[in-house]
Amino acid sequence: MERIADRILVIQLPGLPVKIQVASCRLRVTSLKKAFTVNRNLKTKNEKLQTRFILTINLIGQSVNWRIKRKKVSAILNIKVKILYKKEVVPNIYLMRLKAPEIAQETLPGQFIHIKCSKDNYPLLRRPLSIHRIDKEKGEIFILFQAVGEGTKLLAQRAVGDDLDIVGPIGNGFNIYPESKKIMIIGGGIGFAPLLALCEESIRQDKEVRVLIGVLKKELVIGEESIRSLGAKVDIATDDGSYKYMGLVTDLLERTIKKGWLADQIFACGPKPMLRKINEIVLKVNIDYQVSLEERMACGIGACLGCVCEIKTKDKKEDKVKYEFKRVCVDGPVFKASEVFWDD
Numbered sequence: 276m277e278r279i280a281d282r283i284l285v286i287q288l289p290g291l292p293v294k295i296q297v298a299s300c301r302l303r304v305t306s307l308k309k310a311f312t313v314n315r316n317l318k319t320k321n322e323k324l325q326t327r328f329i330l331t332i333n334l335i336g337q338s339v340n341w342r343i344k345r346k347k348v349s350a351i352l353n354i355k356v357k358i359l360y361k362k363e364v365v366p367n368i369y370l371m372r373l374k375a376p377e378i379a380q381e382t383l384p385g386q387f388i389h390i391k392c393s394k395d396n397y398p399l400l401r402r403p404l405s406i407h408r409i410d411k412e413k414g415e416i417f418i419l420f421q422a423v424g425e426g427t428k429l430l431a432q433r434a435v436g437d438d439l440d441i442v443g444p445i446g447n448g449f450n451i452y453p454e455s456k457k458i459m460i461i462g463g464g465i466g467f468a469p470l471l472a473l474c475e476e477s478i479r480q481d482k483e484v485r486v487l488i489g490v491l492k493k494e495l496v497i498g499e500e501s502i503r504s505l506g507a508k509v510d511i512a513t514d515d516g517s518y519k520y521m522g523l524v525t526d527l528l529e530r531t532i533k534k535g536w537l538a539d540q541i542f543a544c545g546p547k548p549m550l551r552k553i554n555e556i557v558l559k560v561n562i563d564y565q566v567s568l569e570e571r572m573a574c575g576i577g578a579c580l581g582c583v584c585e586i587k588t589k590d591k592k593e594d595k596v597k598y599e600f601k602r603v604c605v606d607g608p609v610f611k612a613s614e615v616f617w618d619d
Protein backbone atom coordinates (compact mmCIF):
# COMPACT_ATOMS: atom_id res chain seq x y z
CA MET A 276 0.00 0.00 0.00
CA GLU A 277 1.54 3.26 -1.06
CA ARG A 278 0.45 6.86 -0.73
CA ILE A 279 1.68 8.52 -3.88
CA ALA A 280 0.14 11.94 -3.46
CA ASP A 281 -1.87 13.87 -0.91
CA ARG A 282 -5.14 12.60 -2.24
CA ILE A 283 -4.21 9.36 -3.92
CA LEU A 284 -3.69 6.03 -2.26
CA VAL A 285 -2.56 3.06 -4.32
CA ILE A 286 -2.93 -0.48 -3.14
CA GLN A 287 -1.51 -3.41 -5.04
CA LEU A 288 -3.01 -6.79 -4.33
CA PRO A 289 -1.22 -9.48 -6.31
CA GLY A 290 -3.11 -12.44 -7.66
CA LEU A 291 -6.59 -11.04 -7.56
CA PRO A 292 -8.73 -10.74 -10.68
CA VAL A 293 -10.09 -7.31 -11.32
CA LYS A 294 -13.67 -8.24 -12.09
CA ILE A 295 -14.09 -9.79 -8.72
CA GLN A 296 -12.75 -6.86 -6.90
CA VAL A 297 -15.32 -4.66 -8.52
CA ALA A 298 -18.10 -7.07 -7.71
CA SER A 299 -17.28 -8.20 -4.23
CA CYS A 300 -14.47 -6.03 -3.06
CA ARG A 301 -14.10 -6.46 0.67
CA LEU A 302 -11.88 -3.52 1.23
CA ARG A 303 -13.24 -1.19 3.83
CA VAL A 304 -12.00 2.30 4.31
CA THR A 305 -12.35 3.23 7.94
CA SER A 306 -11.48 6.08 10.24
CA LEU A 307 -11.83 8.76 7.64
CA LYS A 308 -12.36 12.10 9.26
CA LYS A 309 -13.43 13.72 5.99
CA ALA A 310 -15.86 12.68 3.29
CA PHE A 311 -14.37 10.51 0.61
CA THR A 312 -15.21 8.91 -2.67
CA VAL A 313 -13.79 5.67 -3.89
CA ASN A 314 -12.91 5.78 -7.52
CA ARG A 315 -12.27 2.23 -8.59
CA ASN A 316 -9.71 3.12 -11.15
CA LEU A 317 -8.36 -0.29 -12.00
CA LYS A 318 -5.37 -1.18 -14.09
CA THR A 319 -4.50 -4.75 -14.88
CA LYS A 320 -1.46 -6.64 -15.96
CA ASN A 321 -2.11 -10.24 -16.89
CA GLU A 322 0.38 -12.78 -15.67
CA LYS A 323 -1.14 -16.06 -16.80
CA LEU A 324 -4.00 -16.66 -14.37
CA GLN A 325 -2.69 -14.24 -11.83
CA THR A 326 -3.80 -10.69 -12.27
CA ARG A 327 -2.32 -7.75 -10.51
CA PHE A 328 -4.53 -4.81 -9.91
CA ILE A 329 -4.10 -1.35 -8.67
CA LEU A 330 -6.87 0.36 -6.80
CA THR A 331 -6.69 4.10 -6.72
CA ILE A 332 -8.70 5.90 -4.11
CA ASN A 333 -9.23 9.61 -4.38
CA LEU A 334 -9.55 11.09 -0.92
CA ILE A 335 -11.31 14.42 -0.72
CA GLY A 336 -10.04 16.89 1.80
CA GLN A 337 -6.82 17.45 3.61
CA SER A 338 -5.17 15.58 6.46
CA VAL A 339 -7.38 12.53 6.33
CA ASN A 340 -6.70 9.86 8.84
CA TRP A 341 -7.16 6.64 6.92
CA ARG A 342 -6.79 2.96 7.52
CA ILE A 343 -7.60 0.19 5.12
CA LYS A 344 -8.62 -3.27 6.20
CA ARG A 345 -8.21 -6.13 3.82
CA LYS A 346 -9.93 -9.43 4.43
CA LYS A 347 -8.85 -12.59 2.60
CA VAL A 348 -10.34 -12.31 -0.86
CA SER A 349 -10.48 -15.35 -3.09
CA ALA A 350 -10.18 -15.07 -6.82
CA ILE A 351 -13.58 -15.35 -8.47
CA LEU A 352 -13.62 -15.95 -12.19
CA ASN A 353 -16.36 -15.84 -14.80
CA ILE A 354 -15.37 -18.39 -17.44
CA LYS A 355 -16.70 -20.96 -19.86
CA VAL A 356 -15.83 -24.56 -19.04
CA LYS A 357 -16.38 -27.79 -20.95
CA ILE A 358 -18.47 -30.68 -19.65
CA LEU A 359 -16.19 -33.72 -19.80
CA TYR A 360 -18.47 -36.27 -18.18
CA LYS A 361 -22.05 -36.54 -17.01
CA LYS A 362 -23.86 -39.37 -15.27
CA GLU A 363 -27.07 -39.82 -13.32
CA VAL A 364 -25.42 -41.54 -10.35
CA VAL A 365 -28.64 -42.22 -8.46
CA PRO A 366 -32.20 -41.36 -9.48
CA ASN A 367 -32.35 -37.63 -10.22
CA ILE A 368 -28.86 -36.85 -8.92
CA TYR A 369 -26.18 -36.04 -11.49
CA LEU A 370 -22.41 -35.98 -11.39
CA MET A 371 -20.59 -33.72 -13.84
CA ARG A 372 -16.87 -33.35 -14.44
CA LEU A 373 -15.80 -29.99 -15.80
CA LYS A 374 -12.54 -28.84 -17.35
CA ALA A 375 -11.76 -25.76 -15.25
CA PRO A 376 -8.03 -25.49 -14.49
CA GLU A 377 -8.24 -21.90 -13.27
CA ILE A 378 -10.95 -22.75 -10.75
CA ALA A 379 -9.44 -26.09 -9.73
CA GLN A 380 -6.26 -24.30 -8.71
CA GLU A 381 -8.06 -21.74 -6.56
CA THR A 382 -10.84 -23.78 -4.98
CA LEU A 383 -11.09 -24.75 -1.32
CA PRO A 384 -13.40 -27.53 -0.13
CA GLY A 385 -16.75 -25.95 0.75
CA GLN A 386 -16.70 -23.30 -1.96
CA PHE A 387 -19.24 -23.28 -4.76
CA ILE A 388 -19.74 -22.14 -8.34
CA HIS A 389 -22.64 -20.19 -9.78
CA ILE A 390 -23.81 -21.78 -13.00
CA LYS A 391 -25.84 -20.52 -15.94
CA CYS A 392 -27.84 -23.67 -16.46
CA SER A 393 -29.19 -23.25 -19.99
CA LYS A 394 -27.79 -22.07 -23.31
CA ASP A 395 -30.20 -19.13 -23.53
CA ASN A 396 -31.26 -16.57 -20.94
CA TYR A 397 -33.96 -18.64 -19.28
CA PRO A 398 -33.94 -19.10 -16.36
CA LEU A 399 -32.38 -15.73 -15.76
CA LEU A 400 -30.74 -16.57 -12.45
CA ARG A 401 -27.73 -18.80 -12.06
CA ARG A 402 -27.79 -21.76 -9.68
CA PRO A 403 -25.24 -22.14 -6.86
CA LEU A 404 -23.72 -25.63 -6.80
CA SER A 405 -21.11 -26.96 -4.42
CA ILE A 406 -17.82 -28.17 -5.78
CA HIS A 407 -17.93 -31.87 -5.08
CA ARG A 408 -14.38 -32.83 -5.94
CA ILE A 409 -11.26 -30.97 -7.03
CA ASP A 410 -8.53 -32.42 -9.24
CA LYS A 411 -5.81 -29.78 -9.33
CA GLU A 412 -3.44 -31.93 -11.39
CA LYS A 413 -5.88 -32.47 -14.23
CA GLY A 414 -7.45 -29.05 -13.78
CA GLU A 415 -10.90 -30.50 -13.28
CA ILE A 416 -13.76 -29.98 -10.85
CA PHE A 417 -16.84 -32.11 -10.21
CA ILE A 418 -20.33 -31.01 -9.32
CA LEU A 419 -23.04 -33.20 -7.84
CA PHE A 420 -26.58 -31.89 -8.05
CA GLN A 421 -30.19 -32.91 -7.76
CA ALA A 422 -32.44 -32.00 -10.69
CA VAL A 423 -35.30 -30.46 -8.72
CA GLY A 424 -36.12 -27.04 -10.14
CA GLU A 425 -36.23 -25.59 -13.64
CA GLY A 426 -32.56 -24.58 -13.61
CA THR A 427 -31.11 -27.85 -12.40
CA LYS A 428 -33.42 -29.86 -14.70
CA LEU A 429 -32.08 -27.89 -17.66
CA LEU A 430 -28.54 -28.37 -16.40
CA ALA A 431 -29.11 -32.11 -16.24
CA GLN A 432 -29.99 -32.03 -19.96
CA ARG A 433 -26.67 -30.43 -20.96
CA ALA A 434 -24.44 -32.80 -22.90
CA VAL A 435 -20.81 -33.83 -22.68
CA GLY A 436 -18.82 -31.37 -24.83
CA ASP A 437 -21.14 -28.42 -24.05
CA ASP A 438 -19.67 -25.25 -22.64
CA LEU A 439 -21.01 -24.02 -19.29
CA ASP A 440 -20.82 -20.41 -18.16
CA ILE A 441 -19.73 -20.43 -14.52
CA VAL A 442 -18.66 -17.96 -11.86
CA GLY A 443 -16.43 -19.12 -9.04
CA PRO A 444 -15.04 -20.27 -6.80
CA ILE A 445 -17.28 -18.39 -4.36
CA GLY A 446 -17.49 -18.43 -0.57
CA ASN A 447 -15.15 -19.14 2.28
CA GLY A 448 -14.76 -22.94 2.45
CA PHE A 449 -14.20 -25.23 5.43
CA ASN A 450 -11.42 -24.50 7.85
CA ILE A 451 -9.43 -27.58 8.88
CA TYR A 452 -7.22 -26.71 11.83
CA PRO A 453 -3.63 -27.93 11.61
CA GLU A 454 -3.78 -29.27 15.18
CA SER A 455 -6.89 -31.43 14.52
CA LYS A 456 -6.17 -35.14 14.31
CA LYS A 457 -9.66 -36.61 14.00
CA ILE A 458 -12.24 -35.27 11.56
CA MET A 459 -15.92 -36.20 11.40
CA ILE A 460 -17.82 -35.33 8.20
CA ILE A 461 -21.62 -35.62 8.12
CA GLY A 462 -23.78 -35.32 5.02
CA GLY A 463 -27.55 -35.45 4.78
CA GLY A 464 -28.98 -36.24 1.32
CA ILE A 465 -27.61 -33.99 -1.42
CA GLY A 466 -25.85 -32.08 1.39
CA PHE A 467 -23.09 -34.61 0.79
CA ALA A 468 -22.14 -32.64 -2.36
CA PRO A 469 -19.36 -30.41 -0.90
CA LEU A 470 -18.07 -33.04 1.51
CA LEU A 471 -16.09 -35.37 -0.73
CA ALA A 472 -13.61 -32.60 -1.53
CA LEU A 473 -13.33 -31.95 2.21
CA CYS A 474 -12.74 -35.65 2.87
CA GLU A 475 -9.98 -35.72 0.24
CA GLU A 476 -8.32 -32.63 1.70
CA SER A 477 -8.52 -33.99 5.27
CA ILE A 478 -6.90 -37.25 4.18
CA ARG A 479 -4.26 -35.30 2.27
CA GLN A 480 -3.49 -33.53 5.56
CA ASP A 481 -3.06 -36.92 7.30
CA LYS A 482 -6.18 -36.66 9.45
CA GLU A 483 -8.13 -39.66 10.65
CA VAL A 484 -11.48 -39.22 8.92
CA ARG A 485 -14.92 -40.69 9.55
CA VAL A 486 -17.85 -39.92 7.30
CA LEU A 487 -21.50 -40.34 8.23
CA ILE A 488 -24.09 -40.25 5.47
CA GLY A 489 -27.84 -40.07 5.96
CA VAL A 490 -30.30 -40.73 3.10
CA LEU A 491 -33.91 -41.83 2.71
CA LYS A 492 -33.19 -45.23 1.16
CA LYS A 493 -30.47 -47.46 -0.31
CA GLU A 494 -30.87 -46.25 -3.91
CA LEU A 495 -29.88 -42.74 -2.85
CA VAL A 496 -26.54 -43.61 -1.26
CA ILE A 497 -23.74 -41.70 -3.00
CA GLY A 498 -19.98 -41.70 -2.53
CA GLU A 499 -19.58 -44.74 -0.26
CA GLU A 500 -16.88 -46.37 -2.39
CA SER A 501 -15.13 -43.07 -3.14
CA ILE A 502 -14.82 -42.34 0.58
CA ARG A 503 -13.48 -45.82 1.36
CA SER A 504 -10.98 -45.62 -1.48
CA LEU A 505 -9.60 -42.45 0.09
CA GLY A 506 -8.93 -44.33 3.32
CA ALA A 507 -11.73 -42.87 5.42
CA LYS A 508 -14.28 -44.85 7.41
CA VAL A 509 -17.88 -44.46 6.34
CA ASP A 510 -21.17 -45.28 8.09
CA ILE A 511 -24.55 -44.96 6.47
CA ALA A 512 -28.02 -44.45 7.88
CA THR A 513 -31.19 -44.90 5.83
CA ASP A 514 -34.57 -43.69 7.03
CA ASP A 515 -36.34 -46.85 5.84
CA GLY A 516 -33.63 -49.27 6.97
CA SER A 517 -33.03 -50.55 3.41
CA TYR A 518 -29.25 -50.24 3.88
CA LYS A 519 -26.97 -50.36 6.91
CA TYR A 520 -28.26 -48.50 9.99
CA MET A 521 -32.00 -47.81 10.14
CA GLY A 522 -32.61 -44.35 11.50
CA LEU A 523 -31.15 -40.88 11.38
CA VAL A 524 -27.56 -39.96 10.71
CA THR A 525 -27.60 -38.03 13.99
CA ASP A 526 -28.24 -41.35 15.80
CA LEU A 527 -25.05 -42.64 14.19
CA LEU A 528 -23.21 -39.61 15.50
CA GLU A 529 -24.46 -40.23 19.04
CA ARG A 530 -23.49 -43.90 18.82
CA THR A 531 -20.01 -43.03 17.58
CA ILE A 532 -19.50 -40.58 20.43
CA LYS A 533 -20.82 -43.10 22.99
CA LYS A 534 -18.29 -45.63 21.69
CA GLY A 535 -15.58 -43.12 22.56
CA TRP A 536 -14.60 -41.83 19.11
CA LEU A 537 -14.44 -38.10 19.60
CA ALA A 538 -13.52 -35.90 16.68
CA ASP A 539 -11.51 -32.71 17.06
CA GLN A 540 -13.69 -31.10 14.40
CA ILE A 541 -17.06 -31.89 12.86
CA PHE A 542 -18.17 -30.61 9.46
CA ALA A 543 -21.70 -31.03 8.15
CA CYS A 544 -23.98 -30.10 5.30
CA GLY A 545 -27.62 -31.06 4.84
CA PRO A 546 -31.11 -30.14 5.97
CA LYS A 547 -31.27 -27.57 8.77
CA PRO A 548 -33.04 -29.87 11.28
CA MET A 549 -30.13 -32.29 10.90
CA LEU A 550 -27.57 -29.52 11.36
CA ARG A 551 -29.48 -28.25 14.43
CA LYS A 552 -29.60 -31.72 16.00
CA ILE A 553 -25.88 -32.20 15.42
CA ASN A 554 -25.34 -28.87 17.16
CA GLU A 555 -27.30 -30.07 20.22
CA ILE A 556 -25.20 -33.24 20.37
CA VAL A 557 -21.92 -31.46 19.81
CA LEU A 558 -22.59 -28.86 22.51
CA LYS A 559 -22.60 -31.61 25.16
CA VAL A 560 -19.15 -32.83 24.16
CA ASN A 561 -17.68 -29.49 23.19
CA ILE A 562 -16.42 -30.29 19.69
CA ASP A 563 -15.64 -27.59 17.15
CA TYR A 564 -18.40 -27.76 14.55
CA GLN A 565 -18.67 -26.03 11.16
CA VAL A 566 -21.74 -26.10 8.93
CA SER A 567 -22.28 -25.31 5.29
CA LEU A 568 -25.59 -23.47 5.00
CA GLU A 569 -27.88 -23.66 1.99
CA GLU A 570 -29.87 -20.59 0.98
CA ARG A 571 -31.58 -19.43 -2.17
CA MET A 572 -29.21 -17.16 -4.04
CA ALA A 573 -29.73 -14.61 -6.77
CA CYS A 574 -26.49 -12.75 -7.51
CA GLY A 575 -24.06 -15.06 -5.67
CA ILE A 576 -21.54 -12.25 -5.25
CA GLY A 577 -22.82 -10.44 -2.20
CA ALA A 578 -24.75 -7.69 -3.97
CA CYS A 579 -28.49 -8.50 -3.73
CA LEU A 580 -28.78 -9.49 -0.04
CA GLY A 581 -31.13 -12.29 -1.08
CA CYS A 582 -29.27 -14.90 0.92
CA VAL A 583 -28.82 -13.20 4.29
CA CYS A 584 -29.10 -15.17 7.50
CA GLU A 585 -28.81 -14.20 11.13
CA ILE A 586 -25.39 -14.85 12.65
CA LYS A 587 -24.17 -14.30 16.20
CA THR A 588 -21.18 -12.05 16.65
CA LYS A 589 -19.52 -10.62 19.69
CA ASP A 590 -19.80 -6.98 20.55
CA LYS A 591 -16.25 -6.43 21.74
CA LYS A 592 -17.00 -3.05 23.30
CA GLU A 593 -19.86 -4.26 25.46
CA ASP A 594 -18.59 -7.84 25.69
CA LYS A 595 -21.94 -9.35 24.77
CA VAL A 596 -23.41 -11.45 21.97
CA LYS A 597 -25.30 -9.63 19.25
CA TYR A 598 -26.96 -10.74 16.01
CA GLU A 599 -25.95 -9.63 12.56
CA PHE A 600 -27.19 -10.44 9.08
CA LYS A 601 -24.57 -12.08 6.90
CA ARG A 602 -24.64 -13.13 3.28
CA VAL A 603 -24.43 -16.88 2.88
CA CYS A 604 -22.88 -16.53 -0.60
CA VAL A 605 -19.79 -14.51 0.27
CA ASP A 606 -19.62 -14.47 4.09
CA GLY A 607 -20.36 -18.23 4.10
CA PRO A 608 -21.56 -20.73 3.08
CA VAL A 609 -19.48 -22.22 5.89
CA PHE A 610 -20.09 -20.84 9.39
CA LYS A 611 -19.11 -21.94 12.85
CA ALA A 612 -22.17 -23.66 14.29
CA SER A 613 -21.75 -21.54 17.41
CA GLU A 614 -22.45 -18.46 15.26
CA VAL A 615 -25.66 -19.78 13.70
CA PHE A 616 -29.05 -18.73 15.02
CA TRP A 617 -30.70 -22.15 15.38
CA ASP A 618 -34.05 -21.26 16.91
CA ASP A 619 -36.09 -20.35 13.81
Ligand code: FES
Pocket residue numbers: 571572573574575576577578579580581582583602603604605
Ligand atom coordinates in the same frame (compact mmCIF):
# COMPACT_ATOMS: atom_id res chain seq x y z
FE1 FES B 1 -26.95 -12.00 -3.59
FE2 FES B 1 -25.93 -13.56 -1.63
S1 FES B 1 -27.00 -14.15 -3.37
S2 FES B 1 -26.06 -11.39 -1.69
